Amino acid sequence: xxxxxxxxxxxxxxxxxxxxxxxxxxxxxxxxxxxxxxxxxxxxxxxxxxxxxxxxxxxxxxxxxxxxxxxxxxxxxxxxxxxxxxxxxxxxxxxxxxxxxxxxxxxxxxxxxxxxxxxxxxxxxxxxxxxxxxxxxxxxxxxxxxxxxxxxxxxxxxxxxxxxxxxxxxxxxxxxxxxxxxxxxxxxxxxxxxxxxxxxxxxxxxxxxxxxxxxxxxxxxxxxxxxxx
Amino acid sequence: xxxxxxxxxxxxxxxxxxxxxxxxxxxxxxxxxxxxxxxxxxxxxxxxxxxxxxxxxxxxxxxxxxxxxxxxxxxxxxxxxxxxxxxxxxxxxxxxxxxxxxxxxxxxxxxxxxxxxxxxxxxxxxxxxxxxxxxxxxxxxxxxxxxxxxxxxxxxxxxxxxxxxxxxxxxxxxxxxxxxxxxxxxxxxxxxxxxxxxxxxxxxxxxxxxxxxxxxxxxxxxxxxxxxx
DNA sequence: CGTAGCCTTGAAGGTGATCAATGTTTGTGG
DNA sequence: CCACAAACATTGATCACCTTCAAGGCTACG
Numbered sequence: 076x077x078x079x080x081x082x083x084x085x086x087x088x089x090x091x092x093x094x095x096x097x098x099x100x101x102x103x104x105x106x107x108x109x110x111x112x113x114x115x116x117x118x119x120x121x122x123x124x125x126x127x128x129x130x131x132x133x134x135x136x137x138x139x140x141x142x143x144x145x146x147x148x149x150x151x152x153x154x155x156x157x158x159x160x161x162x163x164x165x166x167x168x169x170x171x172x173x174x175x176x177x178x179x180x181x182x183x184x185x186x187x188x189x190x191x192x193x194x195x196x197x198x199x200x201x202x203x204x205x206x207x208x209x210x211x212x213x214x215x216x217x218x219x220x221x222x223x224x225x226x227x228x229x230x231x232x233x234x235x236x237x238x239x240x241x242x243x244x245x246x247x248x249x250x251x252x253x254x255x256x257x258x259x260x261x262x263x264x265x266x267x268x269x270x271x272x273x274x275x276x277x278x279x280x281x282x283x284x285x286x287x288x289x290x291x292x293x294x295x296x297x298x299x300x301x302x303x304x
Numbered sequence: 305x306x307x308x309x310x311x312x313x314x315x316x317x318x319x320x321x322x323x324x325x326x327x328x329x330x331x332x333x334x335x336x337x338x339x340x341x342x343x344x345x346x347x348x349x350x351x352x353x354x355x356x357x358x359x360x361x362x363x364x365x366x367x368x369x370x371x372x373x374x375x376x377x378x379x380x381x382x383x384x385x386x387x388x389x390x391x392x393x394x395x396x397x398x399x400x401x402x403x404x405x406x407x408x409x410x411x412x413x414x415x416x417x418x419x420x421x422x423x424x425x426x427x428x429x430x431x432x433x434x435x436x437x438x439x440x441x442x443x444x445x446x447x448x449x450x451x452x453x454x455x456x457x458x459x460x461x462x463x464x465x466x467x468x469x470x471x472x473x474x475x476x477x478x479x480x481x482x483x484x485x486x487x488x489x490x491x492x493x494x495x496x497x498x499x500x501x502x503x504x505x506x507x508x509x510x511x512x513x514x515x516x517x518x519x520x521x522x523x524x525x526x527x528x529x530x531x532x533x
Numbered sequence: 534c535g536t537a538g539c540c541t542t543g544a545a546g547g548t549g550a551t552c553a554a555t556g557t558t559t560g561t562g563g
Numbered sequence: 564c565c566a567c568a569a570a571c572a573t574t575g576a577t578c579a580c581c582t583t584c585a586a587g588g589c590t591a592c593g
Contacts, residue, residue, distance in 0.1 A: 221491030
């Protein structure tokens, strides 16, 4: 399974159509790492010595407010680069803490390889840029909803996550996500998220099993997302 | 003034220390454009044929919610690249509408030059990445404040803008900004922003003259920003 | 001198935060 | 495999902060 990380990355347009020698240059010193649930990959503020490509599973990128509560900046899903932007910065530190949600697999690539191979490789940089572009757009979409009611924000987050992790048309979110995490990702209080999800459960819209959310009525979720409730 | 855009860009670390031939390659087909107040540079959804570097003034990057109201994703300030991320994407369209705030100057660079020169130039890409990194961090900071009271969000936005546009220690924001724009950028209603700013005016914290905001008591603004009110 | 764009103020009402208490599930060490 | 701790979920009551709606004023500019 681990051995096949290359195929997985190619699915997401990374390393696709590259020669064997190009690939080995881009992966010089790379290390496949399996992370356990809640295991930390990077700690925010630590010196950035490598970046990672998500191969399987999902990771949360977390920041902390001065007042101590946590908020989730982004969920990194397969194909996502993590910590790549800071590589260009000598002595840069990771801007976020990165923690695995459920078991996941990442490919850790040393900063030196980034500088020697990635940054000089147009195709590679383009795939990194494409992912950053997507991430930016995702953040913009989220910002666009600041004034929308909480249910709408949660619906968006949920369907966006399912689509990105499971693919178009899926209904089960295979990574474990707590109400707290959902709250931290939409900028709300846990209790408020719980009230929304409980309501949805009652209405038969979703089902939760052991921190795994299944959407039973995607059509209704989409309606809520659009504010048609 | 226009002729000196290179010096201005170098101040922000772009094109710095490059040879004459490198610079002319990076600026092949580039065009200096002066924008009037409220003039549009890019319309969201249009095919992206070039990107721009902000030389002087400021631009707002705007999106529209389905319900029609506007929200401001980012204020682009001198040194900022605009539309650069979408260059890697063939047939990509601008994800945001870009409008000048007050008169401003940008350097428009064709997509072909991005593909031929920028994307192959490690140093150039690094400076673009550095700016994107900053923009991301700015958005993260903003996200971190979703639960903070409105006054805090406005204080942050204001001081961040002043620092980025005018430099450390400045107190006057030289670009015209309306209450509506401030509201759209922090995700609030105009009236709410007005109430906060009026209160600040009464307390002698700020002064507004013809859409230009001056901070009279930066110390107090910082206190508010930190939630110490 | 009238329109357009922006600013202001007040009143009413709602959404979600906070606090507090309790139940439930999961994980771990003996 | 049990017992206890830790993490997570739930529910209710209260209340602050903003939004919304409505109405009116100011200033610039063609």
